[in-house]
Amino acid sequence: MRSRPRSAFLLPAVVLTVYMVYSLGPVLWIALSSIKGRQDLFTLPPRLIFTPDFAGYQAVFGVGAARDSAAAIGLSQALVNSIVVSVAGTLLATVLGTLAGYAASRFRFPGRDDFMFFALSTRMIPPTAVLVFYHVMYSRVGLSDTVGGLVLVTTFINLGLATWIMKGFFDGVPVEVEAIARINGYSRFWAFRRLVLPMVRGGIAATAGFCFIFAWNEYSFASILATTKANTLPVRLSSAMGATGIEWTQIFAAGMVLIVPVVVFFYLIRRHLLMGMTFGVLGKGGT
Amino acid sequence: MSVLAVEGLTKSHGRRPALSGVSLTVDRGEIVALLGPTGAGKTTTLGCIAGLVAPDGGRILMNGRDVTRADPRERDVTMVFEGFNLLPLLSAYDNIAFPLRSPVFRQPAAEVDRRVRKAAADLRIGHLLGRGVDQLSGGERQRVAVARALVREPRLYLLDEPLSALDLKLREALQEELRGLQRDRQASILYATHDFHGAAAVADRIALIAGGRILQAAPLERLIADPAHVGVGRLIGSPAMALFAARAEGGTVALAGGGPRLAPAAARGAAGAVTLGLWPDDIVLAAAPADGLTEGEVYATDFRGMDRAVQVRFGPHAFRKVVPLALDLAQGARCWFALPAAAAFLFDGTTGLRLGTGEQE
Incomplete structure (x- = not known):
């Protein structure tokens, strides 16, 4: 076989380089800015060598000297809210989605296909279309601006996806697994808990990863339903004004705090990304 | 119990x-x-x-x-x-x-x-x-x-x-x-x-x-x-039963497309579309013409070590039978066969159910 001429690699290399600078450039900029002092922030050209200043991070995590100004902006409280909402919402969606996905994979019941379509449709609805309705409903029942209310909404937006992905993983487990157990003296529930669940451990992890990323990034619902007390980090960030104007360092630090978990989770579930998407959402034989 | x-x-x-x-x-x-x-x-x-x-x-x-x-x-x-x-x-x-x-x-x-x-x-x-x-x-x-x-x-x-x-x-x-x-x-x-x-x-x-x-x-x-259904013939035996589409009329059975006409006992009283079945072992097959034999063509042969399975075609029909290696039937050769009425089974052409019996009176 003839090796390709060097020029064949040139165009892809150029395109990829441009694309990487375009996509990673802002991240790098945020990363550097988050550890710059005020005086270094706006110098042109941007300085690449400087003394790092972690005041922004201290503010976000509510420690050290910057504690008071951070409290004023409320970033550390928003971070706590974000963690609580994301973790609780992820746990709920993963647990319920696992159970629902198993039912959808194994049992025939009236309206199963409609149910699965509905589950998918919850992810297709633009949040802005139902925001007003949620807002009214939440204020009526007293869930407005509560962490509990946000956990509920986060669970809701993730549950359909979790159900679909888990159904895909359960479809990959032969039905003989439960059959073998039931014929040999075990209950179906025992088979589910002790045989099937261990076989889809990777799938559960991937589902939780997906749910966490979506919950962590969620902005639309939180921006309307949790305006002050229950503010999450993405919402707080968009309006982070302090007594001395816009606290850029804190904003950049908070941005990094938002980005890092997403990167970590994507890295952890990277092997399942394609499988989760294709198995779960495109499905083996659809619904 | x-x-x-x-x-x-x-x-x-x-x-x-x-x-x-x-x-x-x-x-x-x-x-x-x-x-x-x-x-x-x-x-x-x-x-x-x-x-x-x-x-x-x-x-x-x-x-x-x-x-x-x-x-x-x-x-x-x-x-x-x-x-x-x-x-x-x-x-x-x-x-x-x-x-x-x-x-x-x-x-x-x-x-x-x-x-x-x-x-x-x-x-x-x-x-x-x-x-x-x-x-x-x-x-x-x-x-x-x-x-x-x-x-x-x-x-x-x-x-x-x-x-x-x-x-x-x-x-x-x-x-x-x-x-x-x-x-x-x-x-x-x-x-x-x-x-x-x-x-x-x-x-x-x-x-x-x-x-x-x-x-x-x-x-x-x-x-x-005593096969009860034409499907029994299809599932049993290797090769399975030879089955021929036919018409029963006035006590005789005529194979579709003008093959040989048979008069098995079961044909009495039967009328209309039937399937005639014979176990391959009961079919007489020869390499040379003789009285009462019908001509066919060896369509395919399958060497099985100790013997040979041949597929014979005539008109729209075909059957498979195992023959000894000594019987010289190459692919494409002409051959002669007989379908003994005494060994034949008749099945209803629609339901596949067995009609009467094929035994001699």
Whole structure:
């Protein structure tokens, strides 16, 4: 076989380089800015060598000297809210989605296909279309601006996806697994808990990863339903004004705090990304 | 009393009927083969008997007790599946021990160990016990699955094509094993297969299933001497029964397309479209013309070592027959044959049911 001429690699290399600078450039900029002092922030050209200043991070995590100004902006409280909402919402969606996905994979019941379509449709609805309705409903029942209310909404937006992905993983487990157990003296529930669940451990992890990323990034619902007390980090960030104007360092630090978990989770579930998407959402034989 | 009696079992998958009235029995210590083509309803039937599939109608009795709606655990049956059989996270040993550790069939650890080692030794897989499932070959997996069925002494063994994935030698060894199981323990076995030879080798009786219906259930000799349905001819024998589309009229049968005209006894009183069937052994085939023989063409030959299977064509018809190697019939050669009316069976052209008998008056 003839090796390709060097020029064949040139165009892809150029395109990829441009694309990487375009996509990673802002991240790098945020990363550097988050550890710059005020005086270094706006110098042109941007300085690449400087003394790092972690005041922004201290503010976000509510420690050290910057504690008071951070409290004023409320970033550390928003971070706590974000963690609580994301973790609780992820746990709920993963647990319920696992159970629902198993039912959808194994049992025939009236309206199963409609149910699965509905589950998918919850992810297709633009949040802005139902925001007003949620807002009214939440204020009526007293869930407005509560962490509990946000956990509920986060669970809701993730549950359909979790159900679909888990159904895909359960479809990959032969039905003989439960059959073998039931014929040999075990209950179906025992088979589910002790045989099937261990076989889809990777799938559960991937589902939780997906749910966490979506919950962590969620902005639309939180921006309307949790305006002050229950503010999450993405919402707080968009309006982070302090007594001395816009606290850029804190904003950049908070941005990094938002980005890092997403990167970590994507890295952890990277092997399942394609499988989760294709198995779960495109499905083996659809619904 | 039969260990198993299935009465009029029906089941549809969505709108597609899978079983339309399956009835069969298995007596204590009997091996019954459920023989039929792929998609005939074998697996669904076994699933209903095991309690894994809920039938739409019909009854399942075990030792006279109605278990149609009973949980699989209460039925005391074991099943070897066609493909997937072993729990992937367990070793071969733990897979075999699996039933004996369940709430229902629990045994003391020492007894579990004794039985697992005994079953493994019987199937010559003692050296594989420590292995994980992914370290076993297809044949080894299937033997582990059979060993798991052996550690219990269930009321009924359900085997769904348990040997179809195995090579010939292993298959014969396992068939021997099943026979031994029946002999030593009076085991009752329902054995689903599409393989005529496998069914003939192990079964006391063969229940023929096609299109979700049992065509006939009888010992092989009876099926050959007295086939109740044209489908029996299609499923039994290798090569299977020679079948010819024909018309019955005034006591004789004329093959479609102007073949030979026969006058079997069964043709009396029959009229209209029929299927004429003959076991290949009863067809006379010669390499030279003679009185009363019809001419045909050897369309294909299949060398089988000790003999040869030839496919003969004439008009719109064809049949396969095994002939000795000495009979010189090359592909494309002309040949001469006779269809003895005395050995012929007649089946209704629409329902496939047998008409009268083909024996001589």
